[in-house]
Amino acid sequence: xxxxxxxxxxxxxxxxxxxxxxxxxxxxxxxxxxxxxxxxxxxxxxxxxxxxxxxxxxxxxxxxxxxxxxxxxxxxxxxxxxxxxxxxxxxxxxxxxxxxxxxxxxxxxxxxxxxxxxxxxxxxxxxxxxxxxxxxxxxxxxxxxxxxxxxxxxxxxxxxxxxxxxxxxxxxxxxxxxxxxxxxxxxxxxxxxxxxxxxxxxxxxxxxxxxxxxxxxxxxxxxxxxxxxxxxxxxxxxxxxxxxxxxxxxxxxxxxxxxxxxxxxxxxxxxxxxxxxxxxxxxxxxxxxxxxxxxxxxxxxxxxxxxxxxxxxxxxxxxxxxxxxxxxxxxxxxxxxxxxxxxxxxxxxxxxxxxxxxxxxxxxxxxxxxxxxxxxxxxxxxxxxxxxxxxxxxxxxxxxxxxxxxxxxxxxxxxxxxxxxxxxxxxxxxx
Numbered sequence: 001x002x003x004x005x006x007x008x009x010x011x012x013x014x015x016x017x018x019x020x021x022x023x024x025x026x027x028x029x030x031x032x033x034x035x036x037x038x039x040x041x042x043x044x045x046x047x048x049x050x051x052x053x054x055x056x057x058x059x060x061x062x063x064x065x066x067x068x069x070x071x072x073x074x075x076x077x078x079x080x081x082x083x084x085x086x087x088x089x090x091x092x093x094x095x096x097x098x099x100x101x102x103x104x105x106x107x108x109x110x111x112x113x114x115x116x117x118x119x120x121x122x123x124x125x126x127x128x129x130x131x132x133x134x135x136x137x138x139x140x141x142x143x144x145x146x147x148x149x150x151x152x153x154x155x156x157x158x159x160x161x162x163x164x165x166x167x168x169x170x171x172x173x174x175x176x177x178x179x180x181x182x183x184x185x186x187x188x189x190x191x192x193x194x195x196x197x198x199x200x201x202x203x204x205x206x207x208x209x210x211x212x213x214x215x216x217x218x219x220x221x222x223x224x225x226x227x228x229x230x231x232x233x234x235x236x237x238x239x240x241x242x243x244x245x246x247x248x249x250x251x252x253x254x255x256x257x258x259x260x261x262x263x264x265x266x267x268x269x270x271x272x273x274x275x276x277x278x279x280x281x282x283x284x285x286x287x288x289x290x291x292x293x294x295x296x297x298x299x300x301x302x303x304x305x306x307x308x309x310x311x312x313x314x315x316x317x318x319x320x321x322x323x324x325x326x327x328x329x330x331x332x333x334x335x336x337x338x339x340x341x342x343x344x345x346x347x348x349x350x351x352x353x354x355x356x357x358x359x360x361x362x363x364x365x366x367x368x369x370x371x372x373x374x375x376x377x378x379x380x381x382x383x384x385x386x387x388x389x390x391x392x393x394x395x396x397x398x399x400x401x402x403x404x405x406x407x408x409x410x411x412x413x414x415x416x417x418x419x420x421x422x423x424x425x426x427x428x429x430x431x
Contacts, residue, residue: 031426038421046336054316076284083111118145160202172207213258227264259285292402329385342406352398
C-alpha cells in the first residue's frame with residue numbers, strides 16, 4: 001500500500017526522465033531548494049515544466065467562475081494524475097474530483113478526495129469490488145459512476161447478488177449523442193434505464209450527466225446550438241425522473257463539462273426540479289490550459305463571457321528541448337518527440353528560445369513551425385532558410401503544447417518553475 005509520504009513526497013532520482021544524473025536522490029519537497037535552473041544546464045533536456053504563476057492563476061480563475069455561476073467544480077483528475085495538483089484543486093475550493101477509472105479513483109482518494117465522480121461506465125467485477133473496498137475503508141467517501149444501459153445494470157446486479165454485504169452503488173444516468181461515445185441516445189431509452197435503476201437494489205440513481213466536449217468546434221453559433229440541444233435533452237429526462245420519483249437522495253446531481261465549451265453547459269446545470277439540484281462542472285485541462293487546441297477554444301469562450309485576455313486562462317506547461325542538428329537549410333532537429341510531448345490534437349508550437357549559455361528566453365519568429373515528430377525527434381522548419389535568426393546547434397527551444405492530458409502521461413514528475421525558469425517546486429504523476 002502506498003503511504004501518504006510516498007504519494008505526496010516521493011523520492012525522485014535518475015530512474016525518472018528529466019532528473020539530473022549528476023544529482024543524488026531527493027524528496028519531491030526538496031527540489032525547490034536545489035537551486036536548479038532549466039536554462040543553466042542543471043537538468044537534462046527534454047523537460048516538461050509547469051509555470052507556477054499561471055498554474056495558480058488558472059486554479060483561482062476557474063473556481064471564481066463556477067462560484068459566479070452558482071455551481072460546483074469536480075475537476076477531471078485524469079488530466080494530471082498528480083496528488084499535489086489534486087490537493088491544490090481541492091484547497092482552491094473544488095467540491096470533489098472526477099476520474100475515468102477505479103485505478104485513478106484510488107489515487108485521488110489517497111490524495112484526500114472525499115467526494116468523487118467516475119465519468120465512465122463501471123461494470124467489471126474487479127472494479128465494482130474495488131469501489132466497495134474504498135467505501136468500506138473510508139467511511140466519509142462518496143463515489144458516483146455512470147450507467148447507460150440495461151446490460152450494464154445487469155452486470156452490476158449479478159455482482160451484487162454474489163456480494164450481499166456490498167453497499168448500493170451511487171450512479172448517474174448518462175445522456176449521449178448519436179455517433180459519440182457512451183450514453184443513452186434517446187429519451188425513451190433513458191427513461192427505460194432510469195426506471196430500471198430506481199427499481200434495482202444494487203444501485204441508487206442520484207443524478208444525470210452528459211459530456212459535450214467531443215463536438216466542440218470553436219465556432220460559437222454551432223457550439224451554442226449543439227450544447228443547447230444536448231442540455232435540453234438532459235433537462236427533459238431529469239424532469240421526467242424528478243416527476244416520477246426515480247431519483248434517490250437529498251439532492252440531484254446534474255453534471256457536464258469538458259474544457260472546451262464549458263461555459264455553454266454551466267448555466268444549464270441547475271434545472272428547476274422538485275428535489276434540490278447540485279450542478280457540477282468537470283473541466284480538467286483548465287489547470288494548465290495550453291498553447292494549441294484549448295487556447296483556440298478559449299478565445300471563443302472569452303468572447304462569450306466578455307473576458308479580457310489578461311484575465312483568462314493562461315498556458316502553464318512548456319516542454320524545453322535542445323537543437324541537436326541543423327542538417328540542411330531551413331531545418332533544425334530538436335531532441336524531443338512523441339515520447340515527451342502531446343501530438344494527438346495538434347503539433348507543438350515553438351514559443352521561446354535560449355542560445356547556449358543564456359539564462360534568458362527570447363521570443364521566436366512567427367514562421368517557426370514544428371512540422372513533424374518521431375519518437376525522439378522534432379522537425380523545426382522556417383520559411384527563410386538563410387535567416388540570421390535561424391536556430392543553432394545547442395540552442396534550447398521552448399515548446400507550447402496542445403492537449404495537456406497527453407503530455408502529463410509521458411512524465412512521472414515535472415519541475416514547477418518561476419517566470420525566469422528557476423525551479424521552485426515539483427509535482428509527481430501516478431499514471
